[in-house]
Amino acid sequence: MAKISKYNHEGYKDLTPYEALKRVKDPRRQIQGAQAKVVGQYFEEMIDAACRYYEDQQIAVIEKTPEPMRPIKSLGGGKFVAHYEKQAQPDYKGTLANGRAIVFEAKHTSADKIEQSRLTEEQCERLQKYSELGAIAFILVSVDLQNFYRVPWTVWRDMKEIYGHKHMTIEELEPFKIKATGGIIRFLEGVEK
Template identity: 55%
Template sequence: MASNNPRKNAEGYNDPTPYEAEKRIRAQLQGKRARAAGGHFEAMISASCDYYLSRDIAKIEKTPEPMKPLGAKNRQGHFMACYTKQAQPDYGGTMKGGRSIYFEAKHTDDNRIEQRRLTAEQADDLEAHHKLGAITFVLVSFGLRAFYRVPWPVWRDMAETYGRKYIKQEELKTYEVPAVAGYIKLLENLPPETITIGRIGEDELNRIRQVLDDSPGILLPGEGAAP
């Protein structure tokens, strides 16, 4: 039986106004588009990881979503679960030569990307890996058309560098990486990294020099600088 209240529907719930209904539908469509774009972005990264693994350049894997079981398994072996808060970066692995690599992947259809897209836990984890010497960055997709490898220190110090907690796409040109044939060259032209060394013996220093010869792109303090 229909409700006598014009603001109520047949079930007795409030009917949304035309504006509210349109806003709700628009939000649902935007959510579907965002999920589809995120899935495509993830597929491109997976293709990139497969590409680098097939060429013995790096082994990078997506971090599994942590789940918490909400009950026991049924007879078919199924169980209810929910996703818990993720602290680890989206992707992690090892470069040829032993260097660790960790990064977050974020997609936007806007012309800017906000720092708050990373949770505090994700930021803390990237910072911890960065301090230990890992290659760390945020891989940003703008409309699935342009991709940028933003070094973690640049993302972390966004407010100090840009005076605000977001970066515009045109400000990221330095960090753009190409995308071809369905994959992103996210390891293209990685910048030199620095390792800090205390007092070590001559044998150990020679061993490190040999590692540097085999893995160019690592700079020792005091070496490679002008005299």
């Protein structure tokens, strides 16, 4: 019986149909991923615009927390290969005009609920520590980039006890709804004084 080679006549590995199928990327997932990235960037731009507005009004200085990455190889032209040194911190940190610290995580969803598990353990630990020291800590939730909610950290942390499940529905988010006017999410309305 002739031996079957695992390599084709050009010397490349000859994949089984199953191996070949595993390498094919699901176009639906690629599209969903690309859409999520665009929505996330737009949400971040809206938050950044609000941060500039609050700074211009001398209400607060709030900045995006840089990702804790460490470059490991230069690719030239300002590009590099990097890895995360530790889990991400909350997205934004700053100080109100009265000196009080503010820290929050931003999360977007297009679903009819948002899961508590969307925050990493590190983000939860940091929000808890800031909250214990008296900072204003919350999760800024966007639903379809049309409705926005400022969920206090303690409500997010205790949602299982409060709502009986580890997610919040649109109805449960409603008491935390905030305005967005002129392209600016008014996430400090009511807490800036």
